[in-house]
Amino acid sequence: MAEPMMEIRALRKSFGGVVATDDLTLDVGAGELHAVIGPNGAGKTTLISQLSGALMPDSGTIRFDGRDITRMPPYARSRRGLARSFQITSIFPEFTALDNVALAVQAHDGHSFSFFRDVRREARLRDPARAALARVGLEARAEVTARYMSHGEHRQLEIAMALATNPKMLLLDEPMAGMGPEESGLMVDILKGLKGEQTILLIEHDMDAVFRLADRITVLVYGRAIASGAPEEIRASAEVRHAYLGEDETV
Amino acid sequence: MALLNARNLVVLATFALLALAPAYAAWVETPFYLDLGRRMMILAIGALSLNLIMGFGGMISFGHAVYIGIGAYTVGICAFHEVTSGFVQWPLALAISAAVALVFGVISLRTRGVYFIMITLALAQMTFYLGISLDQYGGDDGLTVYAPSDFAGLIDVDDDLSFYYVVFVLLALCLWFSQRLIRSRFGMVLQGARQNEGRMEAIGVPVFRYKLTAFVIAGTMAGLAGALLANHTDFVNPEMAHWTRSGDLIIMVLLGGMGSIAGPIVGAAAFLLLEELLSGVTEYWQVIFGPFLILVVLYARGGILGFLSRKDGGDG
Structure with a gap:
């Protein structure tokens, strides 16, 4: 084995x-x-x-x-x-769902000492993040601020964030x-x-x-x-x- | 997102007013307005830098005026030793502010919340008393800066008007830089760490080094404000780094709108304007200013800009 x-x-x-x-x-x-x-x-x-x-x-x-x-x-x-989701919802409440997941992608894409490029225009972060959202059925909610999502959606978002770290x-x-x-x-x-x-x-x-x-x-x-x-x-x-x-x- | 919403209009109006202030000052023959506008802009740079760590990074530093003090003293001490070249003074002011912010950051960022506030306050007061003990440089009487920073004829800091526009351009640059910073990868990490530090670590980001970097950037920017302030007042004293000055910076940030990038500029302008107007009414102007601040904090959480826009996202 x-x-x-x-x-x-x-x-x-x-x-x-x-x-x-x-x-x-x-x-x-x-x-x-x-x-x-x-x-x-x-x-x-x-x-x-x-x-x-x-x-x-x-x-x-x-x-x-x-x-x-x-x-x-x-x-x-x-x-x-090794990715983890939390029992008590642990997300970034002021970011959109997409930002939440894109941040998780970013965390696994080298260091974050990049000071000038607009992060929301980086396809190499946004595309995998959208894919992860789609896997948990949240693609339609990508631009919603996380704070305003339901409890169930938060749990889905958690999984998407874990998945996004590949x-x-x-x-x-x-x-x-x-x-x-x-x-x-x-x-x-x-x-x-x-x-x-x-x-x-x-x-x-x-x-x-x-x-x-x-x-x-x-x-x-x-x-x-x-x-x-x-x-x-x-x-x-x-x-x-x-x-x-x-x-x-x-x- | 609409470009011409109420919040952007206020920011634009503030910049327009600042740009036109010298003309108005000349027209009504009150050079004081030139002085006031310049002070607003210098402190706006300080407040802008504090907001980077406080509004976006959640690090409530109660000792941010220290870096203004250090920037100012660097210029003052250089001038005292007859090193008047701005090309030496200003980079040196930035470098020393950055170095001190690095050391203070390493110490204070091991703590959170109230302890962080207390440690930054303690370190700031230490520095303040260090300034007082510098007998050679005037102790608590401070030091007169007899010669302004010299830029070899390139820019004339000694001329009130040209110095005014130097400050204006630097403020615009600082705003532009902050804008880019907050929307970059680095900015996302910084804001993420404020919202949920544990989660940030869990998705694989060593948060400490990013917070420290932000702390150093903010300290450096405040150091620039200090170097400008020394040229503005032609005088430096330890009072510039006193904890009440740090408190003023916090108030400017709160007043303008914590977490909105341009908020502190509006906050600094409003602060100095209110101070000016109210102190004309009574010597104890804080008696009126205090309740006003309480109202702002209670009813306009996002400060003046937040009150005008009332929407989420907060980066405009």
Whole structure:
């Protein structure tokens, strides 16, 4: 088997007495959509933050695309092709949707010490940005100031910004958080469209979506991976049912 | 975007007034207007530079007058040592302002928000007291600049009218430069960092070096204002770098419209005009100016220009 895109080994992170990530080991294969699920407080966002570099782990290693990135700052990871979306919408509210995405393209097109050229006339930024917006179905909203877009559109914009950096892997932190059923359906379609060509680590509460999308699922409880496997295996696992899905719940 | 909206008209009108002020001053035989207009433009360059980091970069520097002080003192000290060539003085003023901004930026940009305000204030006050301690150069009495910057006959800074138009052209150049800067890749990073610094890092931009560069550019531009101010007043003193002067610059930016490129020019003009008019009414003109400023901040968030346009995007 080829080397996994991301290898997480014995990762640990605690805040005071609370262990948020407990000896976590996980592989994400190239082209795989790997979902991490778990109850609230299981340490899912803490995990993504460590992978993206916003938080430093206490111990353990993270390898990405054949390199140890454990101590790399966020921008350097992004440069190496690791893109993240945020659970809480994180965009540039005063820019238009197109500006938001074009800025993400710009961030991966060398340095930004260019002081005179009008950025909004640079086709090498605008064209890929429009393409990324089209992938998430926002092409018609390109010129709308981000602040005035709906919550669902913000989530789509987040994905477009991550895609625009031409990443090797996407870290998606609850892309469907706070969405209605219709918007979630749209997001599932977007992610389905990316599946296969992008390596994705997905954190999501929406079980329905997770079981429809994931190639593999890891279940996190109190920072510990209690199970990892194909969706059918996870669905069948008694331990998972007990710990997380609830005895009575059928999924 | 309409070119002739209310905000652009006000900017154009301000420039037209500034361009015609010398003619008016000559007509009514009140050279004071020439003096006032020139001071407006010099401080407008200072406010313009502050707005680059404050309005667009979200860095509220409470010590920006320091660079005006340094620019002015460079010219003053050069003249004191009989180095009167403007070709030496002015580049030196810019270089020293830039160097100090670099050092102060490296220190202060490690902090955010209130701490950034406090650190820039502390560094500015340090510099102010350094100026006071310079006994050789007059200490807190300051230093008279007996000889204006000499440009070998190319431009005559000693002539009130030609110096006026030198300042006018430099202000226009600074405005043009700011305009380009804000709409460039660099400008996008700067504004992005203000709106959401964490996101900026997450899409792969090491924000610190861009903020620092902006800080140095702003300091350099303020240094230019300082060099002009020394020639304008023929006198330099530490008071130029006092924190209340930095406060004035912030007020000019707020008054004209933070985040609109030309706003600070309108702000500086309005500030000095109000100061002039109100101080004619009462010695305690701030008593009237204060409430006026509160009204502007409460009801016209984008300052005078923001109030006139009431729309988003804010780069006009």
